[in-house]
Amino acid sequence: MSQPAAVDGRLGVAKTYKLYVGGAFPRSESGRSYPVRDVQGTLLAHAALASRKDVRDAVSAARSAFGGWSGATAYNRGQVLYRVAEMLQGRHDRFVDVVAEAEGVPRERATALVDASIDRWVWYAGWTDKLSGVLGSVNQVAGPLVNWSTPEPTGVVGVLAPQSSALLGLVDVLAPVLATGCTAVVVASENRPLPAIELAEVFATSDVPGGVANLLTGHVAELAPWLAAHAEVQALDLAGAPAELTTELERAAADTVKRVLPRPATEPDPMRPPGIARLRAFTEIKTVWHPVGR
DSSP, X not given: OOOOOOBTTBXXXXXXXXXXXXXXXXXXXXXXXXXXXXXXXXXXXXXXXXXHHHHHHHHHHHXXXXXXXXXXXXXXXXXXXXXXXXXXXXXXXXXXXXXXXXXXXXXXXXXXXXXXXXXXXXXXXXXXTTHHHHHOEEEOOSSSEEEEEEEEEOSEEEEEOOSSOTTHHHHHHHHHHHHTTOEXXXXXXXXXXXXXXXXXXXXXXXXXXXXXXXXXXXXXXXXXXXXXXXXXXXXEEXXXXXXXXXXXXXXXXXXXXXXXXXXXXXXXXXXXOOOSHHHHXXXXXXXXXXXXXX
C-alpha cells in the first residue's frame, strides 16, 4: 500500500474523512472506509464508505430540512448561497490543492476550476429571487377570474455527482437544486471524493442549514439504487450514474413517480456557461385561480 507523503521529514498522517449528514459529520453506519488515491496511486486519505442506512439517514435529514429551506424567502436563500461562495474564496488555495490532487491536473487548471466554482455559486445565488419572474406567469382567461402560475420547489432531490469533475461538476448539479428551495442528498464522485468533502466542510461553517445539503461518499453502484427507490425522494439527477445502471435506476424512480433528469451520454465540459435547465427541472408549477369583480 502506498504511504501518504512525508511532511517536514515526518511520515504524513492519512486522514479518514466522514460523511456529511444533517449538518454533522458522522462515520458510516457500517464503519467502513476506502482509500482515495491520486492519479499516481499515492494515498491521499480514506473516505467513509456509505451504506443503505446512511442513505436513509441522509434522506430523513433532507426531508426534515425541506420545510424551513423552501419556506425561507428567495432573497435569504440567495444570501446563503452567496456566503458559500465567500467561504470558498477564503479557502481558495486549499481547494486548488485538493482539486489538483484529485483530478490530476496542473495547478493552473485547478485554479481555473476553483475560480469557476466560486463564480457558479454566485451565479445561482443571483437566480433565487428571479425564478418566479422568469418561470412564472399571469395567464389570460375568459371570465371574471385571475389566473397565475408560479414555480415551487419539488422536494428532496437525489444527486449522483459527475465522476470526473469532482468540484465544478458537483457545484453545477448541486447549486441549482439548493437555489430552487429543494434539499439534496448527493453521492459524490467515487474515486475523487475529496473536493466534495472539502465542500461539505464549507457548508458546515457557513449559513447553510443542517440537512439542506447532505453528501455521501462510497460506491455509486451500491448507493444509487437505494436513493432511486426511496419514496421520500421526489427527484433524481443521474448526472454521474454508471451507464450500466441507468435503466435500472430510471425504473426504480418510476415506481415512486420521481422526476428524473437523465444521464448525459458523456460528461459535459464543466467550464461551459451555466444555464437554467436544472433550475427548471426541479421546480413544480403551481397554478392558482381567483375570482375578481362580481
